[in-house]
Amino acid sequence: MLAQAFHISPAQRARLVDDPERRVLSALAEGPDYYLLMAWEYPLEPAMPVEAYRRLIERLPTATSILTGNPWAPKELGLTWPDPAPAPPVDPDLAHSPDEHVRAGAAGSPSLPADLVALLALDPSRMVRGVVSMREELTEEQRMAIDYRVEAWERLRPIGWVRDATDPDVHRRCASSAHIGLRRSLAYNPAIGPDIIQRLAVDEDFAVRLLLCEQNPGVPAEAVINVFLEAHNMRASSLLRHPSLKDFPFAAHAENPHPGVRALVPRDPDASPELIDRLSRDPVPVVRAMAAADPRLSVARLLELFEEEETTEYAAANPLLPVPVMQAILEPDPAEEAVEGTPTIYLGHWSADRPLPS
Known part of the structure; x- marks a missing residue:
């Protein structure tokens, strides 16, 4: 949804505040998916101007519950969770509960008496023993004496x-x-x-x-x-935004035996057009694909990669792709196929010798 897109500016996002759809307003309150952001990217710049947030709350009062504690919300709104109250002393009887989750909760309490800590260190539940094993007062020897396991x-x-x-x-x-x-x-x-x-x-x-x-x-x-x-995992690509990689000389690693490293070379603004061209001929498809999207390629080489099945998608994203080719992608002729019943139309780039999907 556009309301939660990362690539639009706060001013552009603010234009959606008067959208008639309630789900668009809810999406604005949630903001872009910060699950994919890393800790070193905080604090975040507000996703919209503070005036836009106030207008959003005016139009959707329930937005306050969504915005409370939300890292995209401006501090000027004052929507933060109150500091939690200190935890009360644990009830010793909870250490004898038949529910392992209750016993695990007791096992993590700093106020649990030492005799009950020793008792729960021998608990039949692996979860309970694991919680005990991470208590602050234990020595390394005491910790290792507990039968716990972390997969x-x-x-x-x-x-x-x-x-x-x-x-x-x-x-x-x-x-x-x-x-x-x-x-x-x-x-x-x-x-x-x-x-x-x-x-x-x-x-x-x-x-x-x-x-x-x-x-x-x-x-x-x-x-x-x-x-x-x-x-x-789905957050892996976010690591490439890590501050230590900001000025990393990826181009110096073009000969690295690991194809994953060679595939990162186009991220280096100092990589020469000749190097990008060489990577576009790498024997490993992912390396060629990353090079195919690079605007330092010649148009002639880009068109060659566009015709290759393993790189056509990435070549299609290259801003140097000629406009007629872009138009051919967006407005293709239907692929001819003899079918019974309703005809099938395939959209996308299909070469004459490429088999149609079954």
């Missing part, structure tokens, strides 16, 4: 006492811990120094390395690229 695929909430710690000794203790949960939580901590960043950047746990790159602007460029090449 590589397992999602963990960052532990507050680790994420918010400012003491370098706590940082070093957590970075050297064998507990994956502590190291993952430390990756969220904005106060860690260069020595801890260097250590976590080569952590054996991929999630630690990924979280570090997502959260910290000080991660070395090589570490960010390595994580990008290894990542297979």
